[in-house]
Amino acid sequence: MYSSNTHSLASVFQQAEYKLGGHGPRNMDILKEAFASVDGETDADMYGQGKVIGDLERKMAGYLGKPSAVFFPSGTMAQQIALRIWSDRKSSKRVAYHPLSHLEIHEQRGLHELHGLEPVLLADADRLIRLDDVTGMPEDVACLLLELPQREIGGQLPAYEELEAIAVHCRDRGIKLHLDGARLFEVLPYYGKTAAEICALFDSVYISFYKGIGGIAGAILAGESDFSEESAVWKRRHGGDLISLYPYIVTADYYFDRRVDKMAHYWAGAEKAARLFNACRRVVTVPEVPVTNMFHVHIALPPEQVEDALVSVARASGVGLSSYVKPRGEGSCFELSIGDRLDLIPEEKLEQAFKLLDETLG
């Protein structure tokens, strides 16, 4: 957190009657709601075995169009393991990804410290990986990881044709292609493809249950059966093969069923919210027109001023637009992911909030 106003912005946001992003508060009702209708006599999973974990793994394998899937407690674990497997198979320590990949900036160099892998960073930090970047990679790269959408640049996506060309190139060169699909469900409406169609371009796929789906935590790593078997061994090595993972599995399944078909609706909400932001002075969104339910808001004013503005807007309109602001060069930014909450804001409240934002920033 950046400035002394931050705490005040966070608490004003917390108390605001309406909130622009997300599905709702991250509180224990998420668990309690999902378990309310669960029969308490249902058997727990045991070390990766049992109906509750097997059923979700089979369901997600089917959804992703892969022969096999393994449930993991986290994406950090699942993705390091995917890259390690591909690295071992090619006997090459080099794997390629974006400079702002989760593996590069949020995992304390776990991929190197635990697996000894060496990243090849493709593209500039502020743009997508392009076919050119991929064709220019060293030959000994074992695996290319692509994140769809690229979260740290606002959730951008390559054209589908470029994705296909990248996949063809990798296949021709014996480079495995791994999908960081933390937000895969969210990209399906834009591409107009099924998850299985997109995943067919990739050798291995990770998806998350707590972004658009809104579960507590948990991930799936999917691929061929031998890949999954190896990944389960690595899950044990990482300490992720918990005696029981059902608290995450039951909630993942519950919220998957409730939200996976709402992604087009969230995307439309993001387009609408981005239009409202872009109509304010000193504000641009990235991307200008969102391609998923998420985007970044860039404001050409220092964080202190933007925080004050967001506090004023929330107090006067009852609408919290963001709980935080980060510095970005001379200006400020924050991230938004649209979920269930947007629909709860009365239209006139939303208009009032953005009118106030424009005036306060102007």
Next chain:
Amino acid sequence: MYSSNTHSLASVFQQAEYKLGGHGPRNMDILKEAFASVDGETDADMYGQGKVIGDLERKMAGYLGKPSAVFFPSGTMAQQIALRIWSDRKSSKRVAYHPLSHLEIHEQRGLHELHGLEPVLLADADRLIRLDDVTGMPEDVACLLLELPQREIGGQLPAYEELEAIAVHCRDRGIKLHLDGARLFEVLPYYGKTAAEICALFDSVYISFYKGIGGIAGAILAGESDFSEESAVWKRRHGGDLISLYPYIVTADYYFDRRVDKMAHYWAGAEKAARLFNACRRVVTVPEVPVTNMFHVHIALPPEQVEDALVSVARASGVGLSSYVKPRGEGSCFELSIGDRLDLIPEEKLEQAFKLLDETLG
């Protein structure tokens, strides 16, 4: 599982009215009971931060008498990390433990594959590590891990004076001492010590919430503050720093409060059950007199015969003595951990079951 009768034994045990070991079925009521009285508006923990995780970490640090504690999803993760930290500090890859340590037999060589550490195995597989084994260790061992009680040999314990002598030796030689305290609560009555008194002998301590405590999963790694800070970085690297761990934290805390003071009672139950087993022909328990709530049952008959006997006993008396049997040399064995269930068995049923067992094995 060994023979074709196993499935039948497991299902007969499952249906038996009474069961000798454990607290109860591993089903989702364990979660539902603990969460029934939780306010759904309680905030989730977020990446290791927040009241729910901080409160339990402080409580357990206090209980264990250590300055700091970190909650982990699993002991596999916590212990590899403890050994890695001590290894890095001494710049030595060598760590020492028992040949039947969890790290050696249940973790798919994670310690080597992820951390590059090389175990020095002390003692023979069928006995405890003794002071002699420790004084004979190579000088460059970074850390000695001791498991109290040693689970795979029936839950045996060294004399407290020997434990103290091992600790003094390690301290004098600059060898860190780590406690695998998966069943630490269970050993306190036998030693007549507090957890803090025992932990004072060790530089780092792991405890588990799903053995005697009966939670869903989860572990604590405790030590000095700088050790904990490092362990939290490694937790992130391992993929264990989940966005929210509260399903395990809330249940750990709930069952800790309900069971931590019942360990002497469970131990007394184990002594009684072991006496009953030892009175049967061809049966000995290891240890003969339990020192915790657990022991192993060795039977000088092949598994098929023992399974048939256990099936007959359960059908005739309604008491399930074990859900499984493993081969051991020419004979058989199984493990028992006494918990809440023993008290539910009427005395005459218990006597009937063991009388039948003796007759069937004789």
